[in-house]
Amino acid sequence: MPVQADNTLRSATISVLVDNEAGVLARVIGLFSGRGYNIDSLTVAPVDAAGQWSRINVVTSGTAMVIGQIKAQLDRLVPVHRVADLTMDGPHVARELALVKVIGNGEQRVEALRIADSFRARVVDTTLGSFVFELTGAVDKIDAFIELMRDLGLAEVSRSGIAALARGSRVI
Amino acid sequence: MSAELTQSGAEILLRALSDQGVEVIFGYPGGAVLPIYDALFNQNAIRHILVRHEQAAVHAAEGYARSTGKVGCVLVTSGPGATNAVTGLVDALMDSIPLVCLTGQVPTHLIGNDAFQEADTTGITRPATKHNYLVKRPEDLARIVHEAFYVARSGRPGPVVIDLPKDIVINKAPYAEPAPQHPSYRPRTEPDLAAITQAVALLKSAKRPVIYTGGGVINAGPDASAMLTEFARITNIPLTSTLMGLGAFPASDPRFLGMLGMHGTYEANLAMHGCDVMLAIGARFDDRVTGRLNAFSQDSRKIHIDIDSSSINKNVPVEIPIVADAGKALAALLGAWKADRTPVDTSHMTAWWRQIDAWRDKQSLKFTQDTSPGGIIKPQYAIQRLYEISKARGKETFITTEVGQHQMWSAQHFRFEEPNHWMTSGGLGTMGYGLPAAMGVQIAHPDALVVDIAGEASILMNIQEMGTLAQYRLPVKVFILNNQYMGMVRQWQELLHGGRYSETYSSALPDFVKLAESFHATGFRARNVDELDDVINAMLDCPTAVIADIAVDQAENCFPMIPSGAAHNEMLLGPEHESSGIGVTDEGMVLV
Numbered sequence: 046m047p048v049q050a051d052n053t054l055r056s057a058t059i060s061v062l063v064d065n066e067a068g069v070l071a072r073v074i075g076l077f078s079g080r081g082y083n084i085d086s087l088t089v090a091p092v093d094a095a096g097q098w099s100r101i102n103v104v105t106s107g108t109a110m111v112i113g114q115i116k117a118q119l120d121r122l123v124p125v126h127r128v129a130d131l132t133m134d135g136p137h138v139a140r141e142l143a144l145v146k147v148i149g150n151g152e153q154r155v156e157a158l159r160i161a162d163s164f165r166a167r168v169v170d171t172t173l174g175s176f177v178f179e180l181t182g183a184v185d186k187i188d189a190f191i192e193l194m195r196d197l198g199l200a201e202v203s204r205s206g207i208a209a210l211a212r213g214s215r216v217i
Numbered sequence: 218m219s220a221e222l223t224q225s226g227a228e229i230l231l232r233a234l235s236d237q238g239v240e241v242i243f244g245y246p247g248g249a250v251l252p253i254y255d256a257l258f259n260q261n262a263i264r265h266i267l268v269r270h271e272q273a274a275v276h277a278a279e280g281y282a283r284s285t286g287k288v289g290c291v292l293v294t295s296g297p298g299a300t301n302a303v304t305g306l307v308d309a310l311m312d313s314i315p316l317v318c319l320t321g322q323v324p325t326h327l328i329g330n331d332a333f334q335e336a337d338t339t340g341i342t343r344p345a346t347k348h349n350y351l352v353k354r355p356e357d358l359a360r361i362v363h364e365a366f367y368v369a370r371s372g373r374p375g376p377v378v379i380d381l382p383k384d385i386v387i388n389k390a391p392y393a394e395p396a397p398q399h400p401s402y403r404p405r406t407e408p409d410l411a412a413i414t415q416a417v418a419l420l421k422s423a424k425r426p427v428i429y430t431g432g433g434v435i436n437a438g439p440d441a442s443a444m445l446t447e448f449a450r451i452t453n454i455p456l457t458s459t460l461m462g463l464g465a466f467p468a469s470d471p472r473f474l475g476m477l478g479m480h481g482t483y484e485a486n487l488a489m490h491g492c493d494v495m496l497a498i499g500a501r502f503d504d505r506v507t508g509r510l511n512a513f514s515q516d517s518r519k520i521h522i523d524i525d526s527s528s529i530n531k532n533v534p535v536e537i538p539i540v541a542d543a544g545k546a547l548a549a550l551l552g553a554w555k556a557d558r559t560p561v562d563t564s565h566m567t568a569w570w571r572q573i574d575a576w577r578d579k580q581s582l583k584f585t586q587d588t589s590p591g592g593i594i595k596p597q598y599a600i601q602r603l604y605e606i607s608k609a610r611g612k613e614t615f616i617t618t619e620v621g622q623h624q625m626w627s628a629q630h631f632r633f634e635e636p637n638h639w640m641t642s643g644g645l646g647t648m649g650y651g652l653p654a655a656m657g658v659q660i661a662h663p664d665a666l667v668v669d670i671a672g673e674a675s676i677l678m679n680i681q682e683m684g685t686l687a688q689y690r691l692p693v694k695v696f697i698l699n700n701q702y703m704g705m706v707r708q709w710q711e712l713l714h715g716g717r718y719s720e721t722y723s724s725a726l727p728d729f730v731k732l733a734e735s736f737h738a739t740g741f742r743a744r745n746v747d748e749l750d751d752v753i754n755a756m757l758d759c760p761t762a763v764i765a766d767i768a769v770d771q772a773e774n775c776f777p778m779i780p781s782g783a784a785h786n787e788m789l790l791g792p793e794h795e796s797s798g799i800g801v802t803d804e805g806m807v808l809v
Contacts, residue, residue, distance in 0.1 A: 047518055048534040064401065067351070072343060079344050110530055117527035123348040123368055126401045 056085070056106045058131040058139055058209050059116065060217050064124040065091045065099040072122055073101055082107065082115055086141070086184075088206040098126070102209050104139075129217035131209050139209040143187045144169070145178045149198030157197040164190050175200070226358050226386035227256035230319070233362035235262050236395065237317075239290045241281060241660055242266070243274040247294020248334060249321025252386045266660060266689060269681035271298050273653035275305020275376075276679070279314045280657030283640045284615055286438060288369050289657065291318040296334030299341070299380075304647060306345040306376045311644025312461060313436055315374035317365050318346075324384040325353060338380045347375030352382065355390035363395035372404030373525040374436055404524060408541035408549050416496070416520045416537050417553040423494035424565040425572075426454045429477065429506075432461030432643070433499015433523060433543045435636045441544030442466070442636040445498065448551050453566055455573055457485035459500050461643040464633035474573070475582070478506040479779050480625040483581035483788060484573055486777075489514050490785040491572070497521045497535070499543040501528040503644070504808070512784030522546040581777045582629050583793045592746040596623060596698045596769040599749060600630040600670065603696060606753050613665040615658045617641065619651040619675030622704035622775045627670045649678025652695060656682055659691040666694070666757065673699040673766075674723050683736035686762040694756050695764045697729060700771045708774045712789075713781075713801055733764035742766045781808035 063069045070089055077084050086104035091097075105115060112130065120128045131137035145166070147157045154176075161168065161178050164186065170177035180190055184207060191202055211217065224232070230253060234242070243266045246254045257265050268274040271293045278289030289309075293302050299320040309316045320342075323332040339351045348368050350361045358381075365377040420426055428449055434441050442465040449456045449472050456466050457477040466473055475482035477489055486508075489495070495517045500506070502521075507513040510532060519535040521528075522543060529538040539546055586598040600623075607614050616631055617640040618624040624641055633639050640658060642650035651669040659667045669676075676697055686693050707721040730740030739759050743752040749767065756763045776791030782805020 047516060048536050050534050068339060068343070071340070075344055110534065113530055114527060117525075117529075121372070121404070121525065121527055123402045 051109050054106055054108060055112070056104060056132065057112045057115075058137065058207065059103045059105060059119070060129050060131055060209060061101040061103070061119055061125055062127040062217065063099050063101060063122075064126070065097055066124060069099065069124045070101070072124070073103070073119065076118055076122070077103075077105070077115075080114075080118065082111065086206040088208055102207055104207060127217050129211070131211055134211060135215065136212040137209055138212060139183065139207045140181060141184055141187055141207045142205040143180045143191070144203045145180060145191060145194055145199065146175060146201040147178065147194050147198045148175045148200045150174060153197045157194060160190070160193050160197070166190065222389035222391055224389065224392065225252065225256065226355055226381075226388055226390045227252045229359050229390045229392050230362060230381070230386060231256050231260060231263060232392060233359045234290065237363065237366040238287065239263055242290045242292050243268055243277040243281070243657065244292030245271050245274060245294065245298060247298050247321060249295035249323060249383050250292060250298075250319075250381070250386075252383065253292065253319070253321070253381070265292070266656075267685065268653065268656075269684050270679065271301035272304050272649065273656070273679050273682045273685070275302050275309065275316065275318065276647070276650050276653035277657035277660070278316050279305065279309050279312075279650075280617060280640050280654030281661045282314050282316060282657075283435075283654075284637050284658040285661045286637065288315040288317055288366055291316060293318065293320055294334065295321040295323055295338070296336045299336055299338040303341060303345050304645075306342060306378065308642055308645040308647045308650065309376040310345060310347060312642065313374050313432060314376065315369040316376040317362075317369050318376060318378045320378055320380050322351070322380045322382040325382045326384070328382065338378065342378045345376075346378050349378035349380065351380040352385050355385055355388050358385060358390050359393040360396065363393070364399065367395070367399055368402055371402065373433075373528075405540050406524065406542040406545055408522070408539050408546040410549060410553075412537055412539045413546070413549045413553050416539065417550065417557050418559070419494055419518060419520065419537065420452065420454070420496060420554075421557065421559050421561050424562075425492045425569045426452075426494040426496065427488045427492040428454050428456040429459075429489065429495055429497045429500055430456065430462045430465055431459040431498070431500025434462055434465040435499075437499065437542050437544035439636055441547055444544065444547040444551055446470070448547055448554070451551075452554065454496070455488055455570070457481070457488065459506055459643070460628055460641060462500060463628060464636045464639045467634045468632035469634060476628050479508070480629065480775055480777065482629075483579045483777055483790065484576035486779065486785040486788055487576050488573055492517045495519045497523075498547070499523060502532040504532075507532060508779045508787075509782050509784045514785070579790070579794070581790055581794075584791070585793065586746065588746055590747055594743065594746050594749055594767060594769045596700065596773055597626050597630050598746070599696075599698055599767050599769060600626050602749055603668065603670070603753055604631045606750065607666060607668070607757060610666075610757060613662065614638065615640070615655075615662065615665055615667045617651040617654040617658060617667070617669045619669070619671045619678075620646045620648045621672045621675060622700075622708065622773075623670055623672045623675075623698040625705075625775045626698070631670075648675040652676060652679050652682045652693070655693045655695075656685055656691055659693050660689070668694045668696050671695055671697045672704060673697050673701065673726055673729070674703045680732070683733070683738060683762065683764075687737040691762060692760060693762050695762070696756070697764065697766050698769045699726075699729070699766050700769050700773065701726065702771060705775065711774065712778075713806065729764045729766035733762070736762075738762035738764060740764050740766065742768070744768050781805040
């Protein structure tokens with residue numbers, strides 16, 4: 046039978062191993078913006094001892110055809126060594142770090158600290174009127190924490206974007 | 218170590234180019250590339266062709282590359298030299314033409330300082346090239362040049378830019394031989410044999426199969442075209458080609474349905490619409506080919522062979538994807554077809570061919586030429602006569618075109634028997650492509666007949682290259698179908714915008730005969746049908762470059778036509794056929 050296009054949208058966490066050279070991130074970002082793909086999260090850092098390779102983790106969304114396109118387009122970039130769709134290839138872990146600044150006094154401040162404790166957030170900076178919490182975890186956990194802080198003096202958020210690896214002994 | 222370094226970066230660069238087989242560079246000098254020009258002056262291995270505009274240098278290299286199968290090479294200066302080259306680079310990117318473009322750059326210590334003639338060339342050309350490099354250390358220079366040529370010609374070919382700061386080409390640099398293997402870029406070229414077997418089984422069981430081929434077959438080399446021809450002949454499957462693929466299969470073969478798509482033939486488009494199995498080879502299902510996507514060949518099962526995996530399942534979902542070089546895949550297909558003993562049910566094929574012949578009987582390319590004295594020349598007739606007269610003379614002939622109606626009429630009425638003899642700007646649709654491309658072809662084939670079939674509007678976009686033709690005594694023939702309109706835009710205005718011809722009349726045209734003469738070429742003019750053959754013969758006899766100004770019917774439109782947003786079976790035929798009113802939806806109007 047002729048193949049029909051599946052138009053349901055899904056999220057995909059894509060990891061890309063690239064040469065750690067000038068312009069490689071611009072190539073990847075330019076590919077996404079130039080072709081109208083979404084970037085929901087993006088991280089990049091060198092990952093080998095010699096500093097020759099970087100790993101880029103991108104969270105994107107689209108139809109199966111679009112995500113297939115994104116992988117194929119990434120794969121044909123010259124400095125790209127490997128591309129993996131962690132969402133499709135099997136179970137994976139994805140974690141993000143957030144720094145959350147909360148400004149407040151009195152009971153609000155106590156409540157913020159109590160919630161932070163239950164989320165296992167660490168206080169990395171404090172003054173008499175403010176906290177900076179450091180929180181690591183899955184994206185929805187961080188979303189939930191930030192949501193709770195909104196009524197308790199949330200002032201500023203800085204998030205890293207996700208780092209992700211396949212579970213088990215598999216590597217990309 | 219330093220005692221061994223006796224050559225400047227510029228000399229290392231030229232040595233690496235020579236080792237990569239470069240014989241010709243198309244370029245234009247400037248401050249940042251002076252040391253390279255100095256090194257060129259002192260050697261004879263590489264010939265430099267001085268163009269009149271950097272865009273033309275890139276198109277000339279494209280014509281050179283497409284007619285020879287080699288990598289074209291360009292040299293331009295920093296800043297405006299590089300930005301002028303960008304249109305050519307995107308053109309080569311869209312049409313998968315292998316090029317290496319060397320751009321000058323301000324010295325490394327001035328980069329980022331807004332220096333004179335500085336532009337962020339790698340930033341500007343990143344989406345305009347397959348890959349680009351900025352050479353930052355002399356010891357990287359030779360390696361990068363070798364790598365650039367490898368990247369340009371491997372996988373799906375394309376343009377590569379090397380940005381060369383002035384200090385890098387002045388300072389001494391070490392030489393390096395080409396590396397045996399690229400660390401990351403190793404495109405797949407061998408087909409998956411299981412998929413080939415599946416494809417053969419599907420094709421053998423097909424009742425209404427069709428082969429749809431594109432420029433990928435040409436890029437795979439002449440052997441791929443020969444195997445394609447053999448495959449179509451032993452399978453007796455009808456074959457249609459994209460604009461870029463013309464010549465891969467002989468137009469004289471009865472299995473050839475002509476070009477498909479927006480201005481394709483009735484039989485090609487209806488065969489695509491009605492087929493049950495489609496074999497696509499080296500073609501990318503672009504919007505000019507598919508028409509409205511959700512109505513494109515809905516009932517067919519599709520096999521797609523392409524060297525670029527991102528071209529597969531991009532626009533149209535396919536059942537059997539095969540990532541491979543078109544030539545290698547065709548060799549495997551031929552082998553598997555011959556080895557497979559399953560008989561083909563010829564009754565289905567007979568019925569399918571009967572249907573196709575009925576579509577052919579429509580004669581969708583038909584036009585009527587008034588041959589009475591003083592009759593106005595139909596543009597199709599001018600191309601037909603150019604084809605017939607040049608063919609009768611038997612000289613190897615290459616055709617380039619500009620962009621517009623004349624380009625589509627050339628694709629429809631000039632019949633190509635061999636690959637690499639037809640150069641046109643397909644993907645980007647660059648007006649001004651044809652003359653410089655013809656220049657590049659003539660440099661590669663000095664004794665061949667090279668004709669740029671042009672429109673009077675397009676030709677003016679790179680008319681300065683008449684000077685290059687004169688300097689190098691290149692006998693390129695410019696055959697202008699002059700209707701005094703930007704014809705294709707005028708056609709859309711007539712059909713879609715109520716005949717409001719906004720800014721499409723070519724006022725104040727030059728006298729093309731005098732223009733030719735001022736550039737040391739020869740000019741001819743045909744005002745009516747009585748003069749046409751004489752002008753074509755005089756043009757072909759003329760030892761110099763020629764501009765032939767052919768006055769053609771101003772009102773002629775290019776048919777058949779699939780209007781924007783329409784399906785293959787909603788094609789408009791011309792006035793020769795029963796009038797079918799044009800119906801373009803609002804959705805179609807936003808398409809180009």
